[in-house]
Structure formats: C-alpha cells, structure tokens
Amino acid sequence: MTAHATRRRSASALSLAAALWLAVAAFAAAPGAFAAEPAHYLQLDPHWVGEPYQWQLEDGTVLQRGVTDESARAAVSARPGQERYALETLAMRSPVRIAAECWKRPQARFDACIERGEAGPSRARQHAEADSDRALDENLRRRSARAAWTGLDERTVARRLRRALDAQAAWDASAQARQPPARLDCATAGAGLPPLADAGQRRFRAALDAGARTPAGEAELIAAARLGHWRAAAALAKLALYDDDWESAQTLAAWLLERGAPAGYNALARSLDVAGSYEHGRATPGERDLVARLRRRAALSGDPGAQMDLADELEASDPAGAQRLRDCARQRFPDIDG
Structure with missing residues (x-):
C-alpha cells in the first residue's frame, strides 16, 4: 500500500464530541475560582487549566460537568453506595476509587485517600476512533473494489x-x-x-440516481463498468x-x-x-x-x-x-x- 493510502484517523467524530462537550461546558463556570469552594476536588497537572470535564461513575453515568479552575482543579462529589468513579476530559479518562471514608476527610487529606487507576483515552475519543476506523475500513474496501474488476x-x-x-x-x-x-x-x-450496452446503461442510470459519490452509486458504477460501460x-x-x-x-x-x-x-x-x-x-x-x-x-x-x-x-x-x-x-x- 502506498503512503497516501496509509491508515489515517479522522478527527470529525472527535470534533463533534468536542463541540457537544463545549456546549454543555458553557453552562459551567469559566476558568477561575470556583463560585463556591468545593468540598472536594481532584488536582490535575497545571496544563489542564480551563479543561471541560465530566465526573462520572465507572459505568459512564455523569454526576456533574464543569471546567477546571485556574489551579487546574476539578470539583468532584460522592454518590452514596459508590466507590468507583472516573474523571473524563475530551481526550483522557482517569479512573479513581474513593472509599466512603475518604469523603469524610478534609481536602488536605482527601487526595492521599484516593486510589488512582491507569489513565487512558476518553470514551468520546474511543468512540470517535472506532467510528473513524470503520469509515476508513469502508473507504479502503471501496478503493480496492474500484478498479480490481479490470483484472x-x-x-x-x-x-x-x-x-x-x-x-x-x-x-x-x-x-x-x-x-x-x-x-x-x-x-x-x-x-x-x-x-453502450443497454444493461450497462441501466446500471449507469441507477448510479446517477443514487449519486455517483455515494457507496450505492459507486457500486452501480462498478456494476455498469463490468458490463463494458x-x-x-x-x-x-x-x-x-x-x-x-x-x-x-x-x-x-x-x-x-x-x-x-x-x-x-x-x-x-x-x-x-x-x-x-x-x-x-x-x-x-x-x-x-x-x-x-x-x-x-x-x-x-x-x-x-x-x-x-x-x-x-x-x-x-x-x-x-x-x-x-x-x-x-x-x-x-x-x-x-x-
């Protein structure tokens, strides 16, 4: 396969996810001090200032949304009976385990009580990449069929x-x-x-009706071309x-x-x-x-x-x-x- 056919990831699905996140983040406070000092928060690396995030349960249930403050902190809250949570940004998902006892501690001792899991791609990013891979696989399949029929x-x-x-x-x-x-x-x-044979012409007309640049239209073009059209x-x-x-x-x-x-x-x-x-x-x-x-x-x-x-x-x-x-x-x- 030549260089131009190398697998490339599309950013379109991730961009859509980002747009949706930013839309909901617009309802959250802008980067700066929290409107009211949260009882508990997670401290992120300094470059995460102003980052939209979701505080979720392990299964993806969203407990709250927000934007990290000027100190790169994300406010978090407890769900009774739950210990496994995740902080998800546009790109990353960081699982954490927070025992019920931890929530009773002041912030100064809260962070030391948290068990942090291994961070990985956000679910939005995983879904976007899966969509991109499917689209790319379909594109490669179409490319391979486009002229293979010529022999x-x-x-x-x-x-x-x-x-x-x-x-x-x-x-x-x-x-x-x-x-x-x-x-x-x-x-x-x-x-x-x-x-132009009649059989090929019928398939060619079907391609034009479907739209030549659609998958259905291209399939009709290939069928017509196989007939010598x-x-x-x-x-x-x-x-x-x-x-x-x-x-x-x-x-x-x-x-x-x-x-x-x-x-x-x-x-x-x-x-x-x-x-x-x-x-x-x-x-x-x-x-x-x-x-x-x-x-x-x-x-x-x-x-x-x-x-x-x-x-x-x-x-x-x-x-x-x-x-x-x-x-x-x-x-x-x-x-x-x-």
Missing part, C-alpha cells in the same frame, strides 16, 4: 499508459488536433465512441481522484484506452494534472501542456467529459468554442450535467 496488473497499466503518451506527439501533428473547437462537427467527433469507468476514474486514489484512476484510464474509449485520454490527463499539483504544489508548465494536449485529444474525439472540461478551460479565451463543446456533449449525452 489489469501494474505492469500492464504502465505499459498501456506509456504507449498512449508516446503516441501523443503523432496525434498533435494530425489535422484533427488543429481543428478549432468552435467548428467541431459533433456527429463526426462522436462517431468512434464505443457503443465506458462512461461508468470514466466516472469511477474521476471519483478515484477525489479520493487521492491514483492507482485506480490510472488503471481505469488504461482500461478505457484498451477499449478505444477517448475518455481514457481525459482520465489520464486528470490523473497527471492532480498528481503534478500534489507533487509540486501545482503542475509544471510541461505537465500542464501535456494535460491540455491529452484533454484536447479526448474532447475532439467525442468524449463528453473531456468536452465539458475543455469548455470550462476555454470559457474566457474562446467562448464560441466552449459553447460548441458543451453543445456536442449534451446532444449525445443529455445527462452529462447530472
């Missing part, structure tokens, strides 16, 4: 993409490459597109780049090229463009030129995705060409904006 190995993919790059110069010198987009013949440009494969390649999934994007580009689908050139262009941006902060002039040439080839050969991409790029410099490209894409594939 192409890494060497085959590299060889096919290299062949396309090596042949680009010859296409650049062709009459087709010199054709102005504003004068593009839509019928001629799309004449060489591979046919090149638009579904092109959509998967684009989806892969949203997820920094370079391997899948390039594998899908190779699969498209093997089947004579111009979308393969645009999938390769997108992959090179995004990869260059990540590597250098932005693609180099040479990389941008190659991307533009590959995209132009795909667009003038009838790929609707490339036509829409190129139209966006030409909007300011060649509005007539941009409009013609969009017209061609929409005439053949009315759902292109969906």
Whole structure:
C-alpha cells in the first residue's frame, strides 16, 4: 500500500464530541475560582487549566460537568453506595476509587485517600476512533473494489499508459488536433465512441440516481463498468481522484484506452494534472501542456467529459468554442450535467 493510502484517523467524530462537550461546558463556570469552594476536588497537572470535564461513575453515568479552575482543579462529589468513579476530559479518562471514608476527610487529606487507576483515552475519543476506523475500513474496501474488476496488473497499466503518451506527439501533428473547437462537427467527433450496452446503461442510470459519490452509486458504477460501460469507468476514474486514489484512476484510464474509449485520454490527463499539483504544489508548465494536449485529444474525439472540461478551460479565451463543446456533449449525452 502506498503512503497516501496509509491508515489515517479522522478527527470529525472527535470534533463533534468536542463541540457537544463545549456546549454543555458553557453552562459551567469559566476558568477561575470556583463560585463556591468545593468540598472536594481532584488536582490535575497545571496544563489542564480551563479543561471541560465530566465526573462520572465507572459505568459512564455523569454526576456533574464543569471546567477546571485556574489551579487546574476539578470539583468532584460522592454518590452514596459508590466507590468507583472516573474523571473524563475530551481526550483522557482517569479512573479513581474513593472509599466512603475518604469523603469524610478534609481536602488536605482527601487526595492521599484516593486510589488512582491507569489513565487512558476518553470514551468520546474511543468512540470517535472506532467510528473513524470503520469509515476508513469502508473507504479502503471501496478503493480496492474500484478498479480490481479490470483484472489489469501494474505492469500492464504502465505499459498501456506509456504507449498512449508516446503516441501523443503523432496525434498533435494530425489535422484533427488543429481543428478549432468552435467548428467541431459533433456527429463526426462522436462517431468512434464505443457503443453502450443497454444493461450497462441501466446500471449507469441507477448510479446517477443514487449519486455517483455515494457507496450505492459507486457500486452501480462498478456494476455498469463490468458490463463494458465506458462512461461508468470514466466516472469511477474521476471519483478515484477525489479520493487521492491514483492507482485506480490510472488503471481505469488504461482500461478505457484498451477499449478505444477517448475518455481514457481525459482520465489520464486528470490523473497527471492532480498528481503534478500534489507533487509540486501545482503542475509544471510541461505537465500542464501535456494535460491540455491529452484533454484536447479526448474532447475532439467525442468524449463528453473531456468536452465539458475543455469548455470550462476555454470559457474566457474562446467562448464560441466552449459553447460548441458543451453543445456536442449534451446532444449525445443529455445527462452529462447530472
């Protein structure tokens, strides 16, 4: 697995937990002296000043909430019949055992009576990490399924993409490459597109209805692509780049090229463009030129995705060409904006 696919923990669930904690903490006193000196408190390390906390029973029942004072103290209270408690902050949970006798002591002798357990992650943090792990596992499963159906190995993919790059110069010198987009013949440009089988088209429509970036939508795209639907494969390649999934994007580009689908050139262009941006902060002039040439080839050969991409790029410099490209894409594939 490459570095970009290394397991990463998402902070979203923990951030939500933090927001909820801060909301309830807003009802507690701000850092400073307690409104009334508590009968008992736990002394924390100095850096825990102003920390939202919950004082809980061992089973997680919340007895009180608060914010540590300017001396990093957390007020605590007893529950009759209970000895096992926990002080939980956003990040940490510290179990303690406090016998009934301890509560009868003054604060000066209270701390020495407490039996402290080993601190660990807070329950909020554990839940957030579990949610993050589940989401990451699902993401990795989706990544692995995204292009596995092609059956192409890494060497085959590299060889096919290299062949396309090596042949680009010859296409650049062709009459087709010199054709102005504003004068593009839509019928001629799309004449060489591979046919789309009805079965694949039904699955592709189901993907659009579900939302291509949803798990259900992506599953439908894979099902359509397995049936030879090149638009579904092109959509998967684009989806892969949203997820920094370079391997899948390039594998899908190779699969498209093997089947004579111009979308393969645009999938390769997108992959090179995004990869260059990540590597250098932005693609180099040479990389941008190659991307533009590959995209132009795909667009003038009838790929609707490339036509829409190129139209966006030409909007300011060649509005007539941009409009013609969009017209061609929409005439053949009315759902292109969906």
